[in-house]
Amino acid sequence: CITISPENKVFCGLWAGVGFGVLYPDRKAFSYYTFRPEDRLRDWYNDLEFDKKGNLYLGFWGGPGLTLFDYHKGTFGKCLKTRFHPAFSSRLMTTLQLDDKGHLWLGTTDTGPHLYFPEEDTAIDFLNQLSKKEALDLQKVYEIKKDNTGSIWIGARGLYLARTENPQPLQKIKLDERYAGLEIYDLLPEQKMLVWLLTDRGLLRYNHLSGGISDYSSIVKLRFDEKHTGAVRLKDGRFMFAGSNGLAIVNTKKINLNLPRPNVYLSSLLVFDKVKIANIRKEETIRLKHNENFFTIQIGSDVWDTDNTFRFSYKLEGFNKEWIALPSSEREAHFTNVPPGHYIFRVKVEDNLGNKYTNVAECSLSVIPPFWNRWWFISFLVFSVFLLTFYFWWARVKGLRLSLFNSELNQKLLRLQMNPHFIFNSLSAIQNYIYTQQTHLAGNYLSDFAHLIRLILDNSRNELIPFEKELETIKLYLNLQKLRFENKFDYSIRVDPELNNGEYEIPPMLAQPFLENAIEHGLKNLNRKGFISIRYQWLNGMIHFELEDNGIGLVASSSHKEKTKSGHKSLAISICKERLETLRKKRGGNIAFRLEEIKTSDGKVGGTR
Incomplete structure (x- = not known):
């Protein structure tokens, strides 16, 4: 792990109990510091972080846990492990990140993320706010990074987002079903709410505005794991990534991931699992009786047999309030108990780059009300009731x-x-x-x-x-x-x-x-x-x-x-x-x-x- 002091000194944490050191470029010297020289099992560092006051926080993996260090004097300060719960397990730190308010975010191997408030000398943990199933995904935190808006991104089994002004609760990003159980070992936020993800499935780029994911794994063939991962943005706007099998420099301006617009059409309509219309034409208005309001619309496309590059959603306007995602294994949109009325069925497609194609297929559909629900019958009924009332009165x-x-x-x-x-x-x-x-x-x-x-x-x-x-x-x-x-x-x-x-x-x-x-x-x-x-x-x-x-x-x-x-x-x-x-x-x-x-x-x- 590497961090830069306010005086632009380079601090580097070392593994295997050696300690950490300070690089003096002008003197071409390197100073070592060891928390307990006689016991190398306690001197393992995973991250270092300076606050706005110049205090250096040491993120031990084990040992005393989170500890302060006075780099001007070269002395170790107080140990903060008792501020976290549970104190013993929270010593296994994986990453540190200071937010815009001067609060310190830290990740652990077993107790998830924590947030430390230096002014109050208190901390909160997040796992106890989650269900057991949700806490299991967030138990091990690989990386925490801050983007240019001040938002905090957390990489674990899945992607999480926290706002500095309101850190609780954490928001778990809902990714496409293809990325269920995704292990995110490292991440690199950039502008416009884009985040690079270094995962067990290769290099991905998440667009928070669209919710789409661009898959670069077929172009950047790096392999990532918990111990071999790294990402940095270069001064010229390119990105450098490190994995277990080497380094890669990526220039997104020269990589074209745009995909051709898929061809989507509506093939047939089934009522109670029996074919009613074998070929749906776009300009055709489908008319169904009131007792045919349990129906299925079959969707066809020329990209069904490719990889999961496209995601399909459908909506029956006038019936569905939201778009319904079509599972990758499904080719049909099912509707039950649709009330009488006029509707428009639409299909939209989104690729893994976040590009959206709306209304790629649509048709008009009407469910005709029964005669007892039509205006003329209701008028007749009201008139008949009036006549009967008048007759009985007469x-x-x-x-x-x-x-x-x-x-x-x-x-x-x-x-x-x-x-x-x-x-x-x-x-x-x-x-x-x-x-x-x-x-x-x-x-x-x-x-x-x-x-x-x-x-x-x-x-x-x-x-x-x-x-x-x-x-x-x-x-x-x-x-x-x-x-x-x-x-x-x-x-x-x-x-x-x-x-x-x-x-x-x-x-x-x-x-x-x-x-x-x-x-x-x-x-x-x-x-x-x-x-x-x-x-x-x-x-x-x-x-x-x-x-x-x-x-x-x-x-x-x-x-x-x-x-x-x-x-x-x-x-x-x-x-x-x-x-x-x-x-x-x-x-x-x-x-x-x-x-x-x-x-x-x-x-x-x-x-x-």
């Missing part, structure tokens, strides 16, 4: 209106059934039985009257009632009407056997308005005994109700009302029409009724149906 309002209307109809029907004339005349007839001492009949009819009123009130609360209850109400009503009209008519009720099983329900009080019409307008003014025929049938899944009377008919009834100017206004038919229409809207189906006169064979009116 149906709800309509249902409420129908319920209200039905309730009003039931009230009208109840008032119709609770006709004051009917109630008054029925009670008068029962009273007559009481006056004539026919108390038994009066009691029976009074009980029937009360039961009828109770049924009418109960049934009016329900939308549907069992068929048997409706039949019971009709019988009670007709019996009381017979009493009221003094048995002026008879009646018969025929029921289909299917309707007697108790499983059918019908709207309450549906037949009563028609019975009232038959009695009041058909039989009341009849000069003979009247008859009402009632029939319930089960036809085609529906209940068919039929009522016939042998009264005066529809036309005669209307004429009689006009002649007598009767104040009685029948609402039965209109209420029933409204009620049946409401029931049809609410429950669907074919619900209707027909009103007609019965004609005899000779054309006369025989009643109403």
Whole structure:
């Protein structure tokens, strides 16, 4: 190891326990200094370094470790090994380097790099800041050098960089995968962030700005190892390198490492490992369905079979945020779960000199969204939801209106059934039985009257009632009407056997308005005994109700009302029409009724149906 003092004296560290010496060129003399002459095992030097104050630091390989030396007096100063951790192992020093702030960087064989602060007389080590795997690569430091910007470069198993203003943590330079595990025995920084690397794979030149490495090993055929390495920049700008097999002077201006631009093309596209497009043209836009978003693009080049001079990267713009390095053994770019959209696939190439060739191959690619993700379907869906919401709101309002209307109809029907004339005349007839001492009949009819009123009130609360209850109400009503009209008519009720099983329900009080019409307008003014025929049938899944009377008919009834100017206004038919229409809207189906006169064979009116 060699270093120059502030007075331009040459200090040289010697190996094999001899010590170190000072060369006096003017006197052609050489002075030797030995730390412990009686013990040559302690006097091995790997590096010497002067600080800005003129202090000389001795980098022992073993012995006392880092030690100060007063070269003016020729005496050894204090030993600094206790400032480092671990103190014993850190004595095995390999290199020293003073940074721009006057701090001393030192490398060791077993404990990695350390940084000593002379003003505070303290030191820090870096291995304890790393994982075990990372620390293993930095355990043995070969060389530490400072560049013209003040940055510190460290050569170990890999390349490391530290900034003087913020030395922690160390930055491990990410080199190309071809240089994994690279042993860097020596290094020589130059301007523009270029660093020469003397490695186990020959002479390399690293460009920190581009991240590329230029390989000079095929031109400068030096072999380097831990003990045989050296590098210096000459005054004329050339570089001198030393290895185990000799010296070499390199003039970079006369060495041309430029490589021809590689030919790159996109060969085919696979979807789920099946070929979809066999030959991709640059101007072609590839269109994929939404379920074809797991695909592979195969890349071709005329440099695949050469050495690892070129590095390939790819990017699917719009999907990948960063360029993805293509491993040297790979020829395909894989993509999974790519969302619908328009993308541009690009390939770029970089050689080991740091030259970059962008967009050497590209193509446009679109993943078409499914129909349920397209604007027209979303618009249709929103519109459909709006229509459905409106429909349900309208149906709800309509249902409420129908319920209200039905309730009003039931009230009208109840008032119709609770006709004051009917109630008054029925009670008068029962009273007559009481006056004539026919108390038994009066009691029976009074009980029937009360039961009828109770049924009418109960049934009016329900939308549907069992068929048997409706039949019971009709019988009670007709019996009381017979009493009221003094048995002026008879009646018969025929029921289909299917309707007697108790499983059918019908709207309450549906037949009563028609019975009232038959009695009041058909039989009341009849000069003979009247008859009402009632029939319930089960036809085609529906209940068919039929009522016939042998009264005066529809036309005669209307004429009689006009002649007598009767104040009685029948609402039965209109209420029933409204009620049946409401029931049809609410429950669907074919619900209707027909009103007609019965004609005899000779054309006369025989009643109403």
